[in-house]
Amino acid sequence: MTERLSVRGATRVFGPDAGLFGLDLTVAAGEVHALVGLNGAGKTTLMRAILGMLRLTDGGSVHIDGVPLHRVSPGVWRRVGHLVDHPFAYPELDTRTNLTLAARLNGVGAASAPGTADAAIAELDLGRYAAVRARRLSQGNRQRLGLAAALQHHPAVIVLDEPTNALDPAGVILLRETLLRRVGDGAGVLVSSHHLDEVARIAHRVSVLNHGRIVGVLDPDTPDLERAFFDSVHADDEQRKS
Numbered sequence: 730m731t732e733r734l735s736v737r738g739a740t741r742v743f744g745p746d747a748g749l750f751g752l753d754l755t756v757a758a759g760e761v762h763a764l765v766g767l768n769g770a771g772k773t774t775l776m777r778a779i780l781g782m783l784r785l786t787d788g789g790s791v792h793i794d795g796v797p798l799h800r801v802s803p804g805v806w807r808r809v810g811h812l813v814d815h816p817f818a819y820p821e822l823d824t825r826t827n828l829t830l831a832a833r834l835n836g837v838g839a840a841s842a843p844g845t846a847d848a849a850i851a852e853l854d855l856g857r858y859a860a861v862r863a864r865r866l867s868q869g870n871r872q873r874l875g876l877a878a879a880l881q882h883h884p885a886v887i888v889l890d891e892p893t894n895a896l897d898p899a900g901v902i903l904l905r906e907t908l909l910r911r912v913g914d915g916a917g918v919l920v921s922s923h924h925l926d927e928v929a930r931i932a933h934r935v936s937v938l939n940h941g942r943i944v945g946v947l948d949p950d951t952p953d954l955e956r957a958f959f960d961s962v963h964a965d966d967e968q969r970k971s
């Protein structure tokens with residue numbers, strides 16, 4: 730099985746119970762691995778560490794498509810698509826220009842980039858906003874633009890932090906369909922979410938993060954996923970108290 734992402738012993742301590750504490754996680758090709766956890770559990774910190782935006786300590790490691798993070802070349806980064814923190818967009822440029830630039834940054838050739846951008850505009854239903862400057866877009870459409878920028882070059886490794894934030898129900902469905910198409914092509918997806926119903930629809934595996942540790946792995950088909958999530962969190966909280 731090809732591992733698109735592998736994290737071993739990831740540690741970065743910000744304070745007692747804040748940060749990451751020896752965390753292991755993998756994402757296989759063709760898999761959506763969802764990360765769920767309460768506010769402050771460490772989801773964004775983990776994603777930032779995976780993307781090299783934050784340094785791990787104490788010998789933890791990240792491999793992207795089998796390559797250790799410190800050896801990941803620009804060519805490998807072009808096989809990664811991510812949306813963590815703010816959506817990519819130059820405020821003064823319109824949607825189509827932003828996407829064309831993002832495609833170029835991700836290694837799409839000059840001749841193909843406009844077509845790649847137009848395909849992403851269609852995929853995330855941004856046609857009405859193609860000529861609108863990013864700064865004039867609504868929050869949800871800016872999020873669609875950021876997702877289009879992250880996914881349009883058909884990355885093999887996809888990392889998305891709470892991607893459904895600000896999306897309307899139609900946007901949620903478009904994102905789900907887009908991710909399932911990428912996964913069908915062999916991509917591996919790591920996605921965090923607070924929406925357990927959406928997670929149940931899309932994920933193959935659900936990891937519960939609590940105070941910087943994976944404290945449970947849930948089957949998305951579990952009948953009451955919300956309850957299973959809280960059971961994992963509360964069991965861990967009790968164990969750490971004792």
Ligand SMILES: Nc1ncnc2c1ncn2[C@@H]1O[C@H](COP(=O)(O)OP(=O)(O)OP(=O)(O)O)[C@@H](O)[C@H]1O
Nearest residue numbers: 743746747748766767768769770771772773774775
């Ligand atoms: N740069 C930093 N310096 C100090 N503490 C930090 C830093 N970044 C994150 N933290 C702390 O690490 C913990 C995990 O934060 P993180 O943003 O990863 O949580 P999260 O699971 O993404 O939360 P949310 O669901 O609210 O987005 C929090 O206690 C946070 O305050």
